[in-house]
Amino acid sequence: MSTPNQSRTETPLLSLRHLKKSFGPVHAVNDVSLDIYSGEVIGLVGDNAAGKSTFLSLLTGYNLMDSGEIYYKGRPVTVKSPRSSRQELKIEMIYQNLSLAPDLPIWQNLFLGEEITFAGIFNNRRRMINESQRVVRELNAKANPTDLVGTLSGGEQQLVAIARALLFSRELIIMDEPTAAISVAKIDEVLKLIRHLKAQGKSVLLVSHRLEDILTVADRIVVFAHGKIKQIMENRNISLEDLVHAMFDRTPEEEVKDVH
Amino acid sequence: MSTPNQSRTETPLLSLRHLKKSFGPVHAVNDVSLDIYSGEVIGLVGDNAAGKSTFLSLLTGYNLMDSGEIYYKGRPVTVKSPRSSRQELKIEMIYQNLSLAPDLPIWQNLFLGEEITFAGIFNNRRRMINESQRVVRELNAKANPTDLVGTLSGGEQQLVAIARALLFSRELIIMDEPTAAISVAKIDEVLKLIRHLKAQGKSVLLVSHRLEDILTVADRIVVFAHGKIKQIMENRNISLEDLVHAMFDRTPEEEVKDVH
Amino acid sequence: MSINQQLFGEPGSVKRPIVFLIIALIISTLIAPSFLSGRNIDALLVSSSFLIVLTVGESLVIMTGMIDLGVQSIMASAGMFVAFLTVLHGFPAITALPLTIIAGAVVGWIVGLLVTKGRIPSFIVTLGTYWGLKGVALLFNGGNYISPNNGLFNFSSLANNTLGISNLLLITFFIIIIGQIMLSATPLGIWLKSLGSNEAAAKTVGLRIDSLKILVFIISGILAALAGIMIAAWQGSIYPTTGSGYSLQAIAAVILGGIPFSGGRGSVIGAAIGALIIGLIDDLIVLLGLPSLYEYIFVAVILVIAGFQARSRGVVK
Amino acid sequence: MSINQQLFGEPGSVKRPIVFLIIALIISTLIAPSFLSGRNIDALLVSSSFLIVLTVGESLVIMTGMIDLGVQSIMASAGMFVAFLTVLHGFPAITALPLTIIAGAVVGWIVGLLVTKGRIPSFIVTLGTYWGLKGVALLFNGGNYISPNNGLFNFSSLANNTLGISNLLLITFFIIIIGQIMLSATPLGIWLKSLGSNEAAAKTVGLRIDSLKILVFIISGILAALAGIMIAAWQGSIYPTTGSGYSLQAIAAVILGGIPFSGGRGSVIGAAIGALIIGLIDDLIVLLGLPSLYEYIFVAVILVIAGFQARSRGVVK
Amino acid sequence: GCGNSPTNTSQPANNKSLVYFIFTGYAAPYFAPMAQAVQQAAKYYPNLTIKIVDANGSASQEITDIKEAVANNAKGIILNPVNGSVTAAAQQAMKQGVPVVAIDRDVNSTTARDVFIGDNDKELGYLQTHYALQYLTNHNIPTPWHVAILQGTLGSSTAIDRLAGAMKALQPYITNGKVKIVLNQSANFETSTAQTIMSEFLAKDSNVQLVIASNDAMALGALTALKNAGIQAGKTTYVVGADAQPQSLTAVANGTQLDTVTHSPFVEAYWAVEAMDNILQYHTLPPKNFDHGDVIIPMTLVTKANVSKIAGWGTPQTVPPLPYGHATSHAVASS
Numbered sequence A, B: 001m002s003t004p005n006q007s008r009t010e011t012p013l014l015s016l017r018h019l020k021k022s023f024g025p026v027h028a029v030n031d032v033s034l035d036i037y038s039g040e041v042i043g044l045v046g047d048n049a050a051g052k053s054t055f056l057s058l059l060t061g062y063n064l065m066d067s068g069e070i071y072y073k074g075r076p077v078t079v080k081s082p083r084s085s086r087q088e089l090k091i092e093m094i095y096q097n098l099s100l101a102p103d104l105p106i107w108q109n110l111f112l113g114e115e116i117t118f119a120g121i122f123n124n125r126r127r128m129i130n131e132s133q134r135v136v137r138e139l140n141a142k143a144n145p146t147d148l149v150g151t152l153s154g155g156e157q158q159l160v161a162i163a164r165a166l167l168f169s170r171e172l173i174i175m176d177e178p179t180a181a182i183s184v185a186k187i188d189e190v191l192k193l194i195r196h197l198k199a200q201g202k203s204v205l206l207v208s209h210r211l212e213d214i215l216t217v218a219d220r221i222v223v224f225a226h227g228k229i230k231q232i233m234e235n236r237n238i239s240l241e242d243l244v245h246a247m248f249d250r251t252p253e254e255e256v257k258d259v260h
Numbered sequence C, D: 001m002s003i004n005q006q007l008f009g010e011p012g013s014v015k016r017p018i019v020f021l022i023i024a025l026i027i028s029t030l031i032a033p034s035f036l037s038g039r040n041i042d043a044l045l046v047s048s049s050f051l052i053v054l055t056v057g058e059s060l061v062i063m064t065g066m067i068d069l070g071v072q073s074i075m076a077s078a079g080m081f082v083a084f085l086t087v088l089h090g091f092p093a094i095t096a097l098p099l100t101i102i103a104g105a106v107v108g109w110i111v112g113l114l115v116t117k118g119r120i121p122s123f124i125v126t127l128g129t130y131w132g133l134k135g136v137a138l139l140f141n142g143g144n145y146i147s148p149n150n151g152l153f154n155f156s157s158l159a160n161n162t163l164g165i166s167n168l169l170l171i172t173f174f175i176i177i178i179g180q181i182m183l184s185a186t187p188l189g190i191w192l193k194s195l196g197s198n199e200a201a202a203k204t205v206g207l208r209i210d211s212l213k214i215l216v217f218i219i220s221g222i223l224a225a226l227a228g229i230m231i232a233a234w235q236g237s238i239y240p241t242t243g244s245g246y247s248l249q250a251i252a253a254v255i256l257g258g259i260p261f262s263g264g265r266g267s268v269i270g271a272a273i274g275a276l277i278i279g280l281i282d283d284l285i286v287l288l289g290l291p292s293l294y295e296y297i298f299v300a301v302i303l304v305i306a307g308f309q310a311r312s313r314g315v316v317k
Numbered sequence E: 001g002c003g004n005s006p007t008n009t010s011q012p013a014n015n016k017s018l019v020y021f022i023f024t025g026y027a028a029p030y031f032a033p034m035a036q037a038v039q040q041a042a043k044y045y046p047n048l049t050i051k052i053v054d055a056n057g058s059a060s061q062e063i064t065d066i067k068e069a070v071a072n073n074a075k076g077i078i079l080n081p082v083n084g085s086v087t088a089a090a091q092q093a094m095k096q097g098v099p100v101v102a103i104d105r106d107v108n109s110t111t112a113r114d115v116f117i118g119d120n121d122k123e124l125g126y127l128q129t130h131y132a133l134q135y136l137t138n139h140n141i142p143t144p145w146h147v148a149i150l151q152g153t154l155g156s157s158t159a160i161d162r163l164a165g166a167m168k169a170l171q172p173y174i175t176n177g178k179v180k181i182v183l184n185q186s187a188n189f190e191t192s193t194a195q196t197i198m199s200e201f202l203a204k205d206s207n208v209q210l211v212i213a214s215n216d217a218m219a220l221g222a223l224t225a226l227k228n229a230g231i232q233a234g235k236t237t238y239v240v241g242a243d244a245q246p247q248s249l250t251a252v253a254n255g256t257q258l259d260t261v262t263h264s265p266f267v268e269a270y271w272a273v274e275a276m277d278n279i280l281q282y283h284t285l286p287p288k289n290f291d292h293g294d295v296i297i298p299m300t301l302v303t304k305a306n307v308s309k310i311a312g313w314g315t316p317q318t319v320p321p322l323p324y325g326h327a328t329s330h331a332v333a334s335s
């Protein structure tokens, strides 16, 4: 069941084979294989501690995998750090725990590591602030680009994290629960945004506990459980109940037993 | 509209009058008055940056209000710190940004400041671990009480925060987006828990962007906008659409203008 | 990596400094066979005892994420104060010792107040005690030292032996044990760690942050005052400039013992072993009879090697 | 609170130390009228210049949340090294100065490697350079100082005046400006701050964390080496023990200048002013001719008062 | 009370000359009496205002202090150098017309001060050591004698010269195999450091016949270490020091310490103030018979034989007059 989908003939953007990652006795990611194609939206669902965030961290290089292979457009690639992941896999990620620097203003957070400069040396502050203003407004956030991120409300911080992905959208955008803290009206903006990215031929990997959202935008849905892929479903005529059933088709007692 | 509900005759558990809090030019909470009665569940909704978390922080003493009065069972009370709030207002709060110590194990986080001791001096480690185990299991979390909180998944951290409130539930339990990071199955547990608390005569103040949840458990719904209470609704036959409409009945342009 | 981990234990665990110490002891014995003699171990332990006592206090301060640069000056001025009381003014030890300890506590209390209520960074406040008490130490006898020539060191039996073990060692041992028990077996220990791990969390659960911070400075002040009394008893005389360099060494000992600068993790025993490692380096220089020009370089190299066991898997700062 | 804020500006802003410095200058003039004489200001600035140059480097290190205790020893050994090359071995200044600067950079690079690749806390590694380079400084001339008696200080024109202003001041001024521009107007500045503010965030966006850390130590090493050259030129001779106490002072200056220990915020100018405030305290002692027994206490009191402007609204550690 | 009154006519108070006394600091116990003596001496010279500045054991600090003193219109500087790196600063002060009198420790160049007042440290090191070697010889202590040396603060002229003096006395014995140096380390002129080094050393090797400490503070630390190691000082192991530190005089009287050498900080300080007064008021410098302007204060070797006549720090009841100029002797105020 967890073998990659073989129905497509084109080379996947990213092929992941037998990824493993343990923390001491915990097998957080346990032999996961998946193909990600250009222009598709994959929804990743699963119970808490299923290993979703850890799985993503292996792609972005935030954690280093214990074993496994990654192929970018068929070419094997080693991910040694977030830096190498960005360069080699062209990934942009929105982290669940909001990787923002609280002491820096929004615009510096948005452009961190991708600053626009004069003469390659000096910050083009004006332009970065203007760009930030634009993208922050696009997401309906109220904050000013020069506000320190540490003083923003929970939801506005999340919007800043999303805005970053918008500014530098790459071939694959990974979002780990991007909408957890934001208000309903803004969630629609984010879903619209995901469709827009897809329309541009980009791929999106979306982790969310908001199954409605997954059902709205995903092309395929990957169900994670206990560090493994339990099921991969094409998102056609799937109901919320089906999905919940796919996620939790064991009794809670069985789950507890399975921890070790 | 923002005057407190006068229909009840009993003394409210908590009466809040004209609370104000600004951060520089931002009026985060701007003249808010509200009565909270024993045994009721109040849902607090509003756009991002509406001032919900700031409002709660005034009750818990995490921020100090600029002006306003708080009455506990009719008696005026000054909240000077989280400590005085816990003592005088009997509040337990689950913070949006998860106030947990990452370097400490779950059991120490759960009992922080409320340790069970032998002879008033030594940690009764066994009992605290056992109690932690119990309450963590009750919430269907998989983690062990001795795991360091910093190594837990996002959702499990949130469950730990909720578990704390369970252990020491007081007269009023405030929850700031407790279910943002947790999986569907566990959300039901949390909602069940809220109903259970209500049944025990306790009051719950629940902030959430999951309007379904609010509609499921709240007795009254308070709509926040721009630091003010915009509307207070009894939760009878309200549809999701009604609620969204109540929250966002201005055009986005108007909202932008209103920021300053 | 894995062998390293198996041998040394998790970063931040007590096992690490202990294993390192054992390895260091073995190597020391190999290069200087006289090292393992009972008398040398005794000399090493006793002359490290002052630093260890300071380090226990410092470890609690750093555990909460703060720093105390003032310990060496508290030590020196306490030593002068106890001699001022007993030697120059004939106080009996039974009153002079508690008075000195109380004075140390008062200093810690003032430091704590300035940090918490005054909101001044602890580095600055304790740099203040570092300088200020250096000055106070001078005042007790007009800049002069105090010796048996001036009167009776009626508390010097503190440096005697009980059952063949120096009282100074017994005191030191007692303090390490109490400190470790406090840290790992009482709520207070959890509170102090939570402060370093996430002060906001400690605040939200209603811990008295300010009181806790004041408390660690008081403990640090008391222990530094005790170290001052101990060193005065040991020397049988006391100089206002006693102990210069001890603050830096105490902080280094804490870090070597596996407590990160940001606090939140680690043990008192680890820190005490860190202090012992520093004492060991000095001892080795004497035993090896290194030419004095190379002393410092030797210290540096050993220190950095010792630092390897204080490495951590997470963020290194 | 609000008046205080209006006058002094936000915590962490450059305005604070500037306003404090101005007030301090006015008070100094009132209590010691000779303070404002051109000659005294000149003496104050020139003799503070070494500390300021060290402080600029230290401020960048602390901005990233690390610490550099070694600057004073880099300074001393660089001073000995440049004199060793020029005075003892007749190198022309044009080769000796760059070689010395490069040596400082190499030290910083090694420190950076040990911290990043070796994962040893910066406190320990730089305590290593603190001790080790103290030792190295002794080796250049067998523990002796180097003076014009040994040969020609061919680089001493560094301490001359240009248009009536000491070259040392011009260099110092230049370094502050470059440092501040780097910090506030280039991506590098943002990167360094982000490291201190949230290292995980800096890592996730793909910044080269390790390279950045190594870089700040290299900069700190270069500036410390430059300070060593400057002090040798100024003294016209150089001692292996030059500059003891400067590391602590540089760190204190950084904190006084509004950079918290955890990094992420603050300015180079603020730190430089912090160094000037420390220089000012020393100057006042000389001017006032306080009874020497009270000097230290005076330093402590002024320091703590100065610390009040470094207080912050958030967590104080 | 005071002895003969100074010979100068008093000047208007507003015309007082500002003189800085910049000294190493309280790093070694020797300096506290020196600072006290400067203050006492100042009372005899009402035309001088003396400001006392403590360099906290740091040469860079002292250089700064010198420059700031000049900038603040000092008329003269009495300088106790931390070490020779302050030479250039002193020289510059002299160039700017501010006379410098060096005290206790010298600068590195005779052009950097007008007068040096202090002891001959090479001589001191030789004296303290030579006496001990003779004592060992006379008492037929079996050779080879194991000798431990505790040096002072590395880099200070007193540490360097005393070591050189001691070595000069030891050299013949080393050559003929009678002496073996088993320890030679700096204990920084400090008691606790000396005590630590000696205890750790004795644990390794308790066969030591002679400990040469460059000052008494270190000698005291060595004595305690010997006692703790169960070695009877004065019986099998001999300790020598310098300074006539009060506690050490007791030790010499008890026979635990073999000798010490006085080079009175009081005399140094009184003479330094007087030398400065001579320069400022009478423009008098030491005559030619004082080589390089060195005014060497007399030293006394203190042993059990004469210890009863020596006061702490070798302070005389009456300070003899500076051997040149206008001065008279002064009684020392009881401190």
Ligand SMILES: Nc1ncnc2c1ncn2[C@@H]1O[C@H](COP(=O)(O)OP(=O)(O)OP(=O)(O)O)[C@@H](O)[C@H]1O
Binding pocket: A023, A026, A028, A046, A047, A048, A049, A050, A051, A052, A053, A054, A055, A096, B150, B151, B152, B153, B154, B155, B156, B181
């Ligand atoms: N650094 C770490 N050290 C130890 N264990 C870890 C670490 N990071 C994750 N884990 C463990 O790995 C497992 C998977 O965690 P992960 O964060 O990937 O789950 P998740 O599916 O993202 O959950 P959630 O939906 O709650 O965010 C959990 O048991 C967690 O405790």
Ligand SMILES: Nc1ncnc2c1ncn2[C@@H]1O[C@H](COP(=O)(O)OP(=O)(O)OP(=O)(O)O)[C@@H](O)[C@H]1O
Binding pocket: A150, A151, A152, A153, A154, A155, A156, A181, B023, B026, B028, B046, B047, B048, B049, B050, B051, B052, B053, B054, B055, B096
């Ligand atoms: N410490 C602070 N300093 C400055 N501004 C602040 C601070 N805390 C909150 N604010 C501002 O106050 C306003 C209200 O924030 P708050 O966190 O209360 O919103 P919220 O309703 O909880 O939003 P969300 O749903 O996104 O959590 C925001 O504009 C925020 O930027």
Ligand SMILES: O[C@@H]1[C@H](O)[C@H](O)CO[C@H]1O
Binding pocket: E028, E029, E030, E104, E105, E152, E156, E158, E189, E214, E215, E216, E242, E243
């Ligand atoms: O002359 C003095 C003393 O002998 C003292 O003990 C140390 O410093 C020297 O300069």
Ligand SMILES: [Mg+2]
Binding pocket: A052, A053, A054, A096, A176, B153, B154, B155
């Ligand atoms: Mg997750």
Ligand SMILES: [Mg+2]
Binding pocket: A153, A154, A155, B052, B053, B054, B096, B176
């Ligand atoms: Mg909120």
